[in-house]
Amino acid sequence: MAIVDTPKRTNPNTEETKRRGIPEGLWIRCPGCGNSIYRKELEKNLNVCPKCRYHNYVSARERISQLLDEGTFEAYDEHVLPTDPLRFSDKKSYAERLSAEQARTGLTDAALCGLGMIRARRVAIAVTDSAFIMGSMGSVVGERLTRLIERATEQSLPLIIVSGSGGGARMHEGILSLMQMAKVSAALARYHTAGGLYISVLTNPTMGGVAASFASLGDLVFAEPKALIGFAGPRTIKATIKIELPEGFQTSEFLLEHGYIDRIVERFRLKTEIAAAIDYCGKR
Amino acid sequence: MPSAAKGFEFEQPMLDIETQLGEIEAAANPSEEQQELARQLRRRWTDTTREIYSKLTPWQVVQVSRHKDRPYTRDYLNLAFDEFIELHGDKFFGDDRALLTGFAKLGRQKVMVVGHQKGRTFKERAACHFGCAHPEGYRKAMAKMKLAEKYGIPIICFIDTPGAYPGIGAEERGQAQVIAESMFLMSQLKTPIICIVIGEGGSGGALGIGVGDRIAMLQYAYYSVISPEGCAGILWKSHQHAPKAADVLRFTSEHLPQLGVVDDVIEEPLGGAHRDHHQMAARLKNYLAKTLEQLVKTDPETLLERRYDKFRKMGSYLEQLEDGTVSQHGYTFSV
Numbered sequence: 252m253a254i255v256d257t258p259k260r261t262n263p264n265t266e267e268t269k270r271r272g273i274p275e276g277l278w279i280r281c282p283g284c285g286n287s288i289y290r291k292e293l294e295k296n297l298n299v300c301p302k303c304r305y306h307n308y309v310s311a312r313e314r315i316s317q318l319l320d321e322g323t324f325e326a327y328d329e330h331v332l333p334t335d336p337l338r339f340s341d342k343k344s345y346a347e348r349l350s351a352e353q354a355r356t357g358l359t360d361a362a363l364c365g366l367g368m369i370r371a372r373r374v375a376i377a378v379t380d381s382a383f384i385m386g387s388m389g390s391v392v393g394e395r396l397t398r399l400i401e402r403a404t405e406q407s408l409p410l411i412i413v414s415g416s417g418g419g420a421r422m423h424e425g426i427l428s429l430m431q432m433a434k435v436s437a438a439l440a441r442y443h444t445a446g447g448l449y450i451s452v453l454t455n456p457t458m459g460g461v462a463a464s465f466a467s468l469g470d471l472v473f474a475e476p477k478a479l480i481g482f483a484g485p486r487t488i489k490a491t492i493k494i495e496l497p498e499g500f501q502t503s504e505f506l507l508e509h510g511y512i513d514r515i516v517e518r519f520r521l522k523t524e525i526a527a528a529i530d531y532c533g534k535r
Numbered sequence: 536m537p538s539a540a541k542g543f544e545f546e547q548p549m550l551d552i553e554t555q556l557g558e559i560e561a562a563a564n565p566s567e568e569q570q571e572l573a574r575q576l577r578r579r580w581t582d583t584t585r586e587i588y589s590k591l592t593p594w595q596v597v598q599v600s601r602h603k604d605r606p607y608t609r610d611y612l613n614l615a616f617d618e619f620i621e622l623h624g625d626k627f628f629g630d631d632r633a634l635l636t637g638f639a640k641l642g643r644q645k646v647m648v649v650g651h652q653k654g655r656t657f658k659e660r661a662a663c664h665f666g667c668a669h670p671e672g673y674r675k676a677m678a679k680m681k682l683a684e685k686y687g688i689p690i691i692c693f694i695d696t697p698g699a700y701p702g703i704g705a706e707e708r709g710q711a712q713v714i715a716e717s718m719f720l721m722s723q724l725k726t727p728i729i730c731i732v733i734g735e736g737g738s739g740g741a742l743g744i745g746v747g748d749r750i751a752m753l754q755y756a757y758y759s760v761i762s763p764e765g766c767a768g769i770l771w772k773s774h775q776h777a778p779k780a781a782d783v784l785r786f787t788s789e790h791l792p793q794l795g796v797v798d799d800v801i802e803e804p805l806g807g808a809h810r811d812h813h814q815m816a817a818r819l820k821n822y823l824a825k826t827l828e829q830l831v832k833t834d835p836e837t838l839l840e841r842r843y844d845k846f847r848k849m850g851s852y853l854e855q856l857e858d859g860t861v862s863q864h865g866y867t868f869s870v
Binding site: 389431483 | 699700701702703705706707708709710711712714715716718719720722723738739742743745746758759760761765766769770771783784785786791794796842843846847849850851852853854855856861863864865866867868
């Protein structure tokens with residue numbers, strides 16, 4: 252169910268929809284308030300706009316370094332690599348698209364998984380990077396997550412998954428991507444039965460098959476402010492029901508109001524709050 | 536003579552024969568000669584139909600799977616089951632007509648049926664949202680499946696949806712949440728589950744009732760990560776290219792067993808299930824009876840173990856080993 256939309260903010264200053272990640276240059280125009288921000292200042296502020304608190308994109312690697320104690324991250328399953336099972340091709344073949352995305356992002360696929368420490372608490376952690384084919388889940392994301400969850404189950408570790416996916420299930424791998432939703436959910440069910448603590452962190456955007464599987468299954472679900480989170484893309488919904496969508500529809504705040512997330516957590520508080528939650532839920 | 540109410544373009548040769556045949560059959564007192572011609576025409580219709588249906592393109596399969604006379608869950612409940620007691624009630628928000636749930640009997644075997652319902656008349660279709668379920672539908676399904684587990688009743692899921700409903704209310708009531716929860720639940724239910732895609736297997740909305748011990752599909756059903764229109768909209772910026780998208784998504788009964796996603800394909804009557812509901816229902820019943828017999832004999836722990844392994848194996852990727860060699864995991868499509 253790859254999502255039809257590129258996620259769009261309701262803010263009129265946002266024409267920032269085609270490009271992913273932080274644009275090159277010394278000054279950056281904030282998608283939230285439209286102000287020009289000095290890049291160094293933004294980076295120092297964890298890519299959160301100092302003027303309007305807009306949470307900009309962070310790559311999976313940056314996220315890991317923001318959340319984990321320095322030097323503690325040990326990546327797993329980096330040697331699990333994507334292939335092109337359907338011989339899928341549109342304007343370019345999926346195989347070519349994969350190589351291009353790998354070169355552009357420095358990632359081998361959209362999920363970075365491994366073990367590490369959060370304030371000296373050992374955790375299993377995964378981050379999906381919304382810059383790699385929209386952070387969509389294909390076989391590799393599904394397999395790496397499942398292996399991580401199984402590892403967390405065996406070693407009785409808390410599990411943190413930070414989701415960022417505008418694409419949901421990756422259509423280039425067809426039905427195999429859809430089935431990853433079931434595979435990861437089944438692994439989470441076993442982890443749950445074994446008593447594991449799973450904290451799901453939703454970031455902008457978390458849509459489609461990612462939202463409709465592991466991202467929604469946390470014992471605790473946190474979200475960064477003003478992230479776009481939902482099942483169907485806003486454009487699909489608009490095309491179906493043919494009325495304007497309400498202001499703030501499918502944002503973190505909308506989900507909080509409707510009871511689907513536990514807390515909205517600002518980026519600079521995330522590490523602290525995850526550590527606190529782990530402490531509340533026992534030593535595991 | 537089986538006949539579709541309204542044929543597809545690719546069925547034109549069949550329809551031409553049907554028209555000729557109709558004229559002869561309309562005659563009050565057909566001559567010996569006319570009767571002979573009718574026999575010939577019937578044979579020709581069979582041959583032509585077999586020819587056309589043996590070479591359907593993926594897009595044509597999609598059209599057949601969406602035929603307005605195609606049997607729906609309700610039809611199978613009438614034709615293949617000996618009893619059906621509908622159970623409503625998600626105990627939370629409302630009754631979703633797009634998902635039908637209830638007790639049923641297949642011979643003496645008690646089962647719980649959970650199935651998408653599209654609706655036949657326009658009024659029904661509107662009430663069922665054309666088979667697109669809301670969160671309350673999945674909540675109802677989960678509640679009934681838990682009930683079935685409690686009393687060791689096997690579950691049969693009929694999948695037939697273009698997708699879960701995309702709307703404001705659906706998002707407000709947790710569409711993503713319920714689909715995730717439903718897969719999570721189904722992977723752990725200690726009772727046999729058979730899932731059959733009887734028409735459209737539209738992405739998350741389909742998978743929301745699609746985790747089980749056996750996954751089957753009818754011959755002209757499809758099961759896809761995204762609708763061909765949706766895929767075409769993203770890749771070629773227009774729904775017009777849906778046939779092209781259907782080609783690249785590999786979602787027909789020809790491809791899905793190869794990819795390790797579907798266990799069994801149930802053959803449809805000549806010219807598609809919409810031409811002969813009774814025969815299709817009989818074949819479905821036969822499949823269900825046979826499969827249930829095997830599954831009910833398996834103890835629940837083994838069942839769960841195998842169900843986990845079944846989905847665990849899905850996916851296709853490369854694994855680079857320490858010595859630098861690369862091994863391929865999972866099935867891939869072969870031309």
